[in-house]
Amino acid sequence: MGVRASGYLLPTLKDDPADAEAISHRLLVRGGFVRILGSGLYTYLPLGWRVMQRIAAILREEMDTIAMEVSMPVLQPASLWQETGRDGIPELFKLEDNSGKRYVLAMTHEEAFTYHAAREIRSYRELPQIWYQIQIKERDEPRPRSGILRTREFLMKDAYSFDRDEDGLDASYRRHIDVYRRIFERCGLQFWMVESDTGMMGGLGAHEFMAPSPSGEDRLVLCSNCDYAANLEVARSIPRPPQFPEPLDEPREVPTPGATTIEGLAEMLGVDPAATAKAMPVVAEGEVVLALVRGDQRLHEMKTRKALQTEFRPATPEEIRESFGADPGSIGPVGGRPARVIADDSLRDGQFVSGANRTGYHLLGVQAGRDFKAEFHDLREVTDGEHCPECQTGTLRVERAIEVGNIFKLGTKYSEPLRATYLDEGGNEHPIVMGSYGIGLARIMAAAVEQSHDEHGIVWPASIAPFDAHMVVIGGGGDPQVETAVAIEHELDADGVCVLVDDRDAGPGARFADAELIGAPARITVGKRTAADSTVDVQTRRGRTQETVPVSGVAAAVRKVLE
RNA sequence: CGGGGCGUGGCGCAGCCUGGUAGCGCACCCGGCUGGGGGCCGGGCGGUCGCAGGUUCAAAUCCUGCCGCCCCGACCA
Numbered sequence: 001m002g003v004r005a006s007g008y009l010l011p012t013l014k015d016d017p018a019d020a021e022a023i024s025h026r027l028l029v030r031g032g033f034v035r036i037l038g039s040g041l042y043t044y045l046p047l048g049w050r051v052m053q054r055i056a057a058i059l060r061e062e063m064d065t066i067a068m069e070v071s072m073p074v075l076q077p078a079s080l081w082q083e084t085g086r087d088g089i090p091e092l093f094k095l096e097d098n099s100g101k102r103y104v105l106a107m108t109h110e111e112a113f114t115y116h117a118a119r120e121i122r123s124y125r126e127l128p129q130i131w132y133q134i135q136i137k138e139r140d141e142p143r144p145r146s147g148i149l150r151t152r153e154f155l156m157k158d159a160y161s162f163d164r165d166e167d168g169l170d171a172s173y174r175r176h177i178d179v180y181r182r183i184f185e186r187c188g189l190q191f192w193m194v195e196s197d198t199g200m201m202g203g204l205g206a207h208e209f210m211a212p213s214p215s216g217e218d219r220l221v222l223c224s225n226c227d228y229a230a231n232l233e234v235a236r237s238i239p240r241p242p243q244f245p246e247p248l249d250e251p252r253e254v255p256t257p258g259a260t261t262i263e264g265l266a267e268m269l270g271v272d273p274a275a276t277a278k279a280m281p282v283v284a285e286g287e288v289v290l291a292l293v294r295g296d297q298r299l300h301e302m303k304t305r306k307a308l309q310t311e312f313r314p315a316t317p318e319e320i321r322e323s324f325g326a327d328p329g330s331i332g333p334v335g336g337r338p339a340r341v342i343a344d345d346s347l348r349d350g351q352f353v354s355g356a357n358r359t360g361y362h363l364l365g366v367q368a369g370r371d372f373k374a375e376f377h378d379l380r381e382v383t384d385g386e387h388c389p390e391c392q393t394g395t396l397r398v399e400r401a402i403e404v405g406n407i408f409k410l411g412t413k414y415s416e417p418l419r420a421t422y423l424d425e426g427g428n429e430h431p432i433v434m435g436s437y438g439i440g441l442a443r444i445m446a447a448a449v450e451q452s453h454d455e456h457g458i459v460w461p462a463s464i465a466p467f468d469a470h471m472v473v474i475g476g477g478g479d480p481q482v483e484t485a486v487a488i489e490h491e492l493d494a495d496g497v498c499v500l501v502d503d504r505d506a507g508p509g510a511r512f513a514d515a516e517l518i519g520a521p522a523r524i525t526v527g528k529r530t531a532a533d534s535t536v537d538v539q540t541r542r543g544r545t546q547e548t549v550p551v552s553g554v555a556a557a558v559r560k561v562l563e
Numbered sequence: 564c565g566g567g568g569c570g571u572g573g574c575g576c577a578g579c580c581u582g583g584u585a586g587c588g589c590a591c592c593c594g595g596c597u598g599g600g601g602g603c604c605g606g607g608c609g610g611u612c613g614c615a616g617g618u619u620c621a622a623a624u625c626c627u628g629c630c631g632c633c634c635c636g637a638c639c640a
Binding site for chain 1: 597640
């Protein structure tokens with residue numbers, strides 16, 4: 001059913017809110033879709049809630065093809081989280097009831113789903129199963145940001161699969177991939193499924209669904225040629241081959257006064273920066289570790305953390321002098337006494353220039369294996385223009401993206417501590433093999449705005465627009481076109497087209513501007529210019545093409561726009 | 564947690580440096596006009612200047628502390 005704008009809560013703003021940076025944040029606040037209640041806490045006004053409900057409807061339709069919807073509490077006993085050891089997570093909200101009993105606010109629902117699976121599932125005959133819900137999550141985010149993109153409370157579709165073994169999990173995982181693709185396609189998003197990090201805890205595999213957008217917090221690596229796509233955190237690449245000078249039989253020390261940066265060094269010695277080794281001394285668990293990447297590369301923090309299996313920090317100048325006997329800028333892997341040397345794979349072959357561990361000197365012709373020993377890992381950050389690790393020929397580009405969904409093979413990480421087991425054909429007990437699958441509704445909403453807007457406002461994908469059509473009735477009370485508008489409203493209602501009728505007593509310009517800001521796919525203009533010959537103008541929001549149609553054909557014209 | 568910025572009517576902002584009557588635009592209310600791109604005229608309502616303390620004859624303005632919000636980074640199970 002359509003609604004009348006007069007009497008509807010439609011608080012559009014003429015100016016951008018002062019504190020909004022991201023496009024989606026600006027347009028959703030200006031358009032009267034959302035309002036802030038506190039840091040990272042957003043209220044959905046009628047317009048915004050309609051969009052969320054449409055997204056939820058798509059999620060339900062698609063999820064219902066593979067899963068059963070349930071609903072579990074957000075307020076949960078802290079003891080449940082003690083069993084999985086997750087009660088110490090800093091982002092977990094903790095509270096007490098009046099008797100002092102401890103509770104948490106769920107940041108995700110693995111514990112609750114596994115708790116029930118442990119009690120209700122007993123036999124292999126009952127597997128596999130997939131359960132899902134659309135429920136609030138609470139996370140004490142250290143830094144909420146970008147409007148509804150990262151909030152402390154948010155709605156999430158979360159699903160959990162229960163299988164008897166890894167093959168079963170693989171099947172459940174693949175079913176989710178298919179369903180997720182359909183969901184994001186139906187929501188009108190441009191998206192990529194990418195390999196993602198399984199985190200410090202390990203895990204059997206994970207993928208993320210990424211919607212490219214400059215406001216996104218994640219970075220995505222894409223190939224120009226094949227379908228390789230990965231989160232920057234795990235992306236691989238083929239770096240360009242360095243131009244090596246003539247090889248030396250042993251390293252040769254050369255003076256390099258004042259050259260403490262790669263650019264300065266490469267220029268002074270006339271070598272390719274890619275033929276130098278950049279030394280990044282870090283401290284991990286109290287020991288100095290030398291991390292090496294090529295001079296033209298950047299050390300990727302998360303990859304380094306993974307290689308070290310622990311947190312680390314940059315070494316201080318004092319620690320560097322102590323371990324290497326030279327100032328920062330002149331250190332390298334030959335000599336010195338770091339506890340470990342880890343090096344990027346690209347340094348495995350060839351001879352590089354590195355610091356000589358003598359202030360103001362570097363070594364030419366330093367070769368891994370011959371001159372120093374190192375553990376090799378993927379440590380470098382992928383950059384634009386490098387070659388694709390899959391097809392070898394394509395070039396890679398790095399883009400920002402919003403993580404709209406993720407899928408994760410949990411294995412028995414939760415079923416073991418919570419004793420969610422089943423009995424197989426032989427009566428043997430096994431832990432249930434689980435997967436978890438999330439989609440952020442607000443992130444879909446924000447990503448849609450980020451990907452589809454113009455200088456006038458939002459251009460909603462038809463599938464999640466708050467209204468199918470926005471009818472602007474020009475003129476006031478006694479004008480004859482008002483009757484025409486009412487007739488059209490009834491026709492659209494009968495035809496199942498959801499229309500917002502702007503019958504407010506404002507000037508036409510202001511109302512056209514609001515229509516564009518709000519972004520319904522079709523705009524119907526009823527004025528005396530056209531009403532006289534029983535026609536109206538129907539304009540598409542996307543591209544703003546306009547046609548004049550007879551009043552009797554409005555519903556059909558709008559349907560055509562919605563296609 | 565580190566760095567930066569901002570807090571003055573519902574919204575966007577000026578005033579602060581150089582202390583002395585709290586101001587502008589929009590929105591809102593009343594009346595009228597207007598009616599295909601944020602229109603016009605007239606009349607109104609609305610602010611303990613984030614909070615607390617201090618300096619001063621006098622504080623939005625200077626000082627101290629706190630709180631809140633935004634941005635960058637760290638973090639993001």
